[in-house]
Amino acid sequence: xxxxxxxxxxxxxxxxxxxxxxxxxxxxxxxxxxxxxxxxxxxxxxxxxxxxxxxxxxxxxxxxxxxxxxxxxxxxxxxxxxxxxxxxxxxxxxxxxxxxxxxxxxxxxxxxxxxxx
Amino acid sequence: xxxxxxxxxxxxxxxxxxxxxxxxxxxxxxxxxxxxxxxxxxxxxxxxxxxxxxxxxxxxxxxxxxxxxxxxxxxxxxxxxxxxxxxxxxxxxxxxxxxxxxxxxxxxxx
Numbered sequence: 001x002x003x004x005x006x007x008x009x010x011x012x013x014x015x016x017x018x019x020x021x022x023x024x025x026x027x028x029x030x031x032x033x034x035x036x037x038x039x040x041x042x043x044x045x046x047x048x049x050x051x052x053x054x055x056x057x058x059x060x061x062x063x064x065x066x067x068x069x070x071x072x073x074x075x076x077x078x079x080x081x082x083x084x085x086x087x088x089x090x091x092x093x094x095x096x097x098x099x100x101x102x103x104x105x106x107x108x109x110x111x112x113x114x115x116x117x
Numbered sequence: 118x119x120x121x122x123x124x125x126x127x128x129x130x131x132x133x134x135x136x137x138x139x140x141x142x143x144x145x146x147x148x149x150x151x152x153x154x155x156x157x158x159x160x161x162x163x164x165x166x167x168x169x170x171x172x173x174x175x176x177x178x179x180x181x182x183x184x185x186x187x188x189x190x191x192x193x194x195x196x197x198x199x200x201x202x203x204x205x206x207x208x209x210x211x212x213x214x215x216x217x218x219x220x221x222x223x224x225x226x227x
Contacts, residue, residue, distance in 0.1 A: 004159070033214070040126070042205060043160075043217035058214065090159055097147070097212040104148055104209055108159025 003027070006091050006109035013116050019078040021112050023091030030095070032074035033106065034058075034066060037088040049074055081116045088113050120144070121208055121218035129224040133195050138221045140206035141188045146216075148209040149182055149189045153202045154220075160205055163191075196225045 007022035025032065031050055035043040035058075045058030047066040055066050063085060067075045074093075078085055092106040121142045130136055140149070148167045152160035164173050166182035166189065173180045177200075179192040193200055206218045 035217070040219055042121075042123075042219040043207075045214055045216075048214055056214075092159070097209060104150065104165055104215075105162045106150075106152075106160070106207070106215060108161070110157065110159055 004091055004093055004107050004109040006089075006112045008112050009110065011112060011114045013081050013114065015082060015116060017081050017116075019081050019114065021076040021078075021089055021091075021114070023074045023076070023109060024072055025074075025093040025107070026072065027093060027095070027107065028071070029093035029107070030071075031093060032068065033092045033094075034064075034074065034076045035090045035092065036060070037090055037111070043090060046076065078114075081114075083116050086114060086116045121206055121216055123204075123206060123218040123221050125221060126219065127222050127224075129226065130196055132197060132225055132227050134225075136193050136196060136223070138191045138193075138204055138223070139188070140190070140218050142208060142216075143187065144208070144216075145186050146208035147186075147211045149186070150207045150209065150215070151180055151189070151191055152205045152207060154205060155202045160203075193223075196223075198225045198227050201225050 004025045033048040034046045037043050049055050049068045065077045089112045091109045097104045124139045150165045151163045154160040164180045169184045169186045171182045177194045181190050204221045207215045
């Protein structure tokens with residue numbers, strides 16, 4: 001069964017702390033994504049990666065960085081957490097794209113709910 | 118930035134009723150996906166539509182991709198409480214990334 005695992009379901013941090021959110025997939029997928037989900041705004045793309053050591057900015061990269069040292073692992077880093085980064089963070093992976101004949105399905109983890117005080 | 122709009126934002130109906138959810142954009146997408154998300158879980162794919170005008174059926178759910186590949190609809194026949202959840206549409210941007218709509222929160226009351 002395919003699986004995307006996020007390291008923490010719930011985190012509470014203080015303003016200014018460094019936060020690491022880890023994501024691991026066991027499907028040998030090339031593509032990995034980090035989204036944040038806020039009520040009424042849907043999922044907004046923070047960063048994505050097509051390959052090891054490769055990263056691309058999404059729509060809202062400010063205040064975040066990422067690391068992909070191994071194919072199966074994609075980490076999201078908040079260098080100095082702020083209260084406006086309180087949110088649900090979702091990691092996803094995919095094999096390919098619908099235009100390439102694949103379904104393009106995104107496989108999501110269960111999410112990490114971060115609260116910054 | 119490409120945007121996807123969904124309507125309605127909230128929908129509460131009785132079991133057995135029919136409903137339609139809409140997903141609209143001014144941008145063209147190479148494919149469009151519908152996901153359902155339940156509380157405490159990540160979204161799960163329901164369907165991918167690729168061709169303009171395409172219609173796909175999944176039991177009581179019917180999905181349609183607009184001819185111009187800018188919009189889509191999801192129709193549920195005889196809704197059941199198990200259909201309750203957040204329905205998200207996502208447009209694929211030609212192998213670059215996915216853009217998500219804000220979602221439609223559906224509640225089906227028994």
